[in-house]
Amino acid sequence: MSNFEHGRSGDGDAPGDGDAGPGDSRWRESEDLLGLAEEAGRLGIFEWQVPAGTVRLSPKFLSLYGLAGFDGRYESWRACIFREDQIRVSQLIESAFEAGARELNAEFRITRASDGALRWIEARNIIFYDDRQRPQRVVGVNVDVTEQKRAMVQLRAFTETLEERVRERTRELETEFEARQKAEEALRQAQKMEAVGQLTGGIAHDFNNLLTIVVGGLEAIGRQIPMLPGSPAATRIARARDMALQGAHRAVTLTSRLLAFSRQQPLAPQALDANKLVAGICELLRRTLGEAVALETVLAGGLWLTFADSNQLENAVLNLAVNARDAMPDGGKLTIETANCYLDEAYVGDIAEPVMSGQYVMIAIADTGAGMDKPTLEKAFEPFFTTKDIGKGTGLGLSQVYGFVRQSAGHVKIYSEAGEGTTVKIYLPRHRGESDSMKPEDVPSGAARAIGLESILVVEDDNSLRAYTTESLRELGYRVLEAASAAEALEVLGNDRHVDLLFTDVVMPGGTNGQQLADEASRRQPKLKVLFTTGYTRNAIVHHGRLDPGIHLIGKPFSFHELASRIRTRLDAPD
Template structure:
């Protein structure tokens, strides 16, 4: 049967109006110019009160407005579309309506935005299911732990046939013994690791300076390095006990996992902590237990929240990363060199001193008051990452905040691009006697940096804080590069030092270094765009390449 054009148009309009999803069209400033009946029914408004009179932003909850301004609108402007973004709308009667949104920006021939097409899906059932799933998971974990305790108690009764009092006394003695062993091994490992740092640094220096024909000495240095690595691994195992938990690794999109946790994280963090997610485009897939990865991120978020009692900012970043041979060989527990998916959690909290950072992954170690924490959160993170063949690193500066980086191996599957060859270390570009001023308040790091630069052929002058650096700067007009940590003691940070040096000698290159992830530093205002940064930890080759490019005036 043949239908006329008018009937077809009417049918399409009916489908649009009664679709199971909400349709909106807005101008670039957010003014609503069209909406279907499904959407009107959801929010309880009449068409004449909405179209032409309201902006899309007017319908968002407070948190959703912040998310729209800081993330959604810039992302839509940058790539022309966004997919499956979760937030809440505010209905006419004050109800919150959870939705998933897809947005497309239409442009004219000149590339100017004309209209935004928005498709909304009612996520009420999904939100309810997520809450039920979380509750069920918590109940299951509680039941598993309870069953484990019951089995242990049963095994003890069958094996030892002892009274309940004797078992309680044995448990108490065991706890006291573990506490004593933990304190003893912690102190020994701390002092031993300080010695190993000096030993490893000098062996590495010796390896670089041995002549090529000194085969016997090279083998002796290699054997010494192998011994120090084994010693470092031993001390690391004294300090951290892995949780032998069964994992269910699956291919995962870490960006989707982090985005899907946004609502849970915001509820966990509370209103005084602002959550920011910086999700990398083109992020590789990884293979890990998604539930345990969620637990790890949640543990880190809870620790960050507790470190910001007066509020602050939590930044979760994802990125593709490569760990080169030089980096992984220096680790106490090496991982394969290659490609990794990075998840970094940064806070603006109280930070930690060196002594605290050395113990954070020990089971039962906590800085919280009695009853506020078990001390197992970070040890669970550490155990999960190591069991997943990954790597975890912590950076913190007292009074400035903490960054914890989780590296999970990239998954190379049949539907992925072919595996890339391992990245080669940057070329060892030597200096030509240029003078570099190094400013670092940590003596060990300053010693390593200055020795490496001298070994590369540079002349180095060094300072422990900004004020000492300015005095040295005036005494050495031949200085051609300032290399400074961002956070310094003494009341003047690296950025203030850079500004003062630039005022005295405009155009002098400045290279910053820090243990924070770059986005956290930028958003905290400590490093403006255009500044040059080399993140800690940096390798000998990376330092050589970056310094040479800075001195040569390359743009990067």
């Protein structure tokens, strides 16, 4: 290799007579090809005479190492290796010599002499041994692989970044999938609750019609019993009537709860102070809970007003208190807390049912009872679901609370774990007006019979219920007209017959509801007064769970005394 520094690279043997020598054209061609290959591959050629400790380097090798000149000593070459790699390279060489390895390959860093730059070198070498397996010569090439190393580092960093992004995206997808599963399950639950609500609402409507007839008939029997001569038969009839009436009233309570769950009960909301409401029922709660359950109230100062039906809210708190008492058979503690709260977008976004973000009044009822496991908690609001023994609960308490709160544009949340007690939080929207000083109109339930002589038009599509209503009103002394539909009622009014009061069902067949009938009737007779009745509503006179302004309503089923009182009250009201 005439291009090497310090003479040729032979192994000590002179070329024979048949070999090409330095002056031969084939020798020169080989040298030229070697030089081209060295330049094309950017290879630095290296020859190390091991026993002598001398090294011969090609010009390209010197260029790779940034050497202007070289003294030919092995130690001088070794000094070019980056100091942190020198020991490792020496150990690789020694290990190869000891093992009698034919090849010696290594990667290491050098400090380039010309500019001090740190460069990566890949070395590929062949080791020659004598007949006693002692290393004599190492011949090989060095190539600068710094750019490849940098590319590999960048590729590794990119790969790691990509892997991290993939992992991060995978986590995001898993989170999104879990959230979607949760949302879908919540939506299915909400749809199920809505479907059950529609079903129970329809059933409750039909039952309320039937119960009005049953209760009215039993009350009519009761009014006739005093006219019978005293006899064992009369006593038995009176006792049977009382038991039947008790059963009917229990059925009335059941349908009322069904309507509450289905969000089809007409509400009479008012601006109210939840602190005053809770304080006002504390004595009743203590009697209900018994001595074994301690009651504590934590009422927030400066509590906002809310807008809700006070009677229904009291019922909701009482229902939850009774549930809490039953969950603490050995006694415990019930805490009722109020607070001002803000439901943010993140919170309401996780709720399947539509809930507006904003300011709410929170009423929390917490007990130290048995608590609920997850499967029980998931079904807690479903109607007729109960963990109580047969005969000890209808399974409508929590569903009634759920329906009332949702109908009031609020939100209800249960927190519970088995053995850790239960907390039910009711959120009702903040009201910015003033507190109402009067409660909604109460319906007297006394025995006073408010009689009259006015003319009343009864509109009811159920024949039996219409018959009961008209007979009751005639018994009270009123002149009664009747109609089975809105069309018949308008025909009666069209005959120029004076009517003082229109008593009409809200939900009727034929496409015209009670409100539409009342509007047309009032147009024909401006001084006409109206009293509605319904087992449930379909937004005819109730919107967003609230009675429209100026609407007067008696809910089904109604008793004889309730009917008498509400009719008289409506007739006596000023225009």
